[in-house]
Structure formats: C-alpha cells, structure tokens
Amino acid sequence: MLTAAQVLAENNFGDTRTGGLAGPMGLFLILVLGTATVLLIRNMNARLRRLPDRFPAQGLPAEAGRADAGVTDPTDGTGAVDSSSDSPNARQQHRNG
Structure with a gap:
C-alpha cells in the first residue's frame, strides 16, 4: 500500500534528463531575438x-489645400456647440449619465 507521502513524492513527469533540448533551444531563441533587435x-x-x-515650411495657402473649404468647423470657438442632438452618442451619454 502506498502512503500519502509516497503518492505525493512520486515523479509523474517522467525522466527529466532525456530529450534535454529546452536549454539549447532557449539560448538559440535569445540569440536570434538579440540579433534581430540589434x-x-x-x-x-x-x-x-538620413x-x-x-523640414521645409508648408507653402500652401490656408484654404487652398482643403477639399472641404466650404464646410465650417463648429468647434472653432465662435459659438457654443449644442450637445443635445439625437445622435446615438448623445443618447448613450444621457442614458449612462
């Protein structure tokens, strides 16, 4: 009959000396990663x-390079932005807040 100490002390992982490839493989991977980093x-x-x-300054006029020159920016500081729209983000903010 096996006692509890014998069952716990039994090596269930097999012989750890056979097929000892982990050390050399680990060293190889470390050397490869180090070389790649360098x-x-x-x-x-x-x-x-190089x-x-x-860098040279951008020589374009302020409005010439913009494709949406006719669209005004609501956040340019000229007026308050209304955040009570019916967009999904506003609804989520009201629901979560």
Whole structure:
C-alpha cells in the first residue's frame, strides 16, 4: 500500500534528463531575438540620420489645400456647440449619465 507521502513524492513527469533540448533551444531563441533587435536598431538609426535637420515650411495657402473649404468647423470657438442632438452618442451619454 502506498502512503500519502509516497503518492505525493512520486515523479509523474517522467525522466527529466532525456530529450534535454529546452536549454539549447532557449539560448538559440535569445540569440536570434538579440540579433534581430540589434539589426532593427541599426536600421532605425540609419533612417533617422538620413532625415533632414529641419523640414521645409508648408507653402500652401490656408484654404487652398482643403477639399472641404466650404464646410465650417463648429468647434472653432465662435459659438457654443449644442450637445443635445439625437445622435446615438448623445443618447448613450444621457442614458449612462
């Protein structure tokens, strides 16, 4: 008969020495990830060095580049914005608030 201590002390995981590939595989993955990180950092630094020190100012007039030049912005500070519309967001805010 097995006692409780013998049942708890029994190794149910098999022999841990056979097929010991976890250590070398872990080292390989760490080396691959480290190499990839170093190469990515070098590539990013090379791209940043190629950027100009200052970008030229945008030479477009204020309204020439806008496709929606005729649409006025309700949040431009000229008047209050009415938030009591019947949009789903307003209903959700009233229901949740």
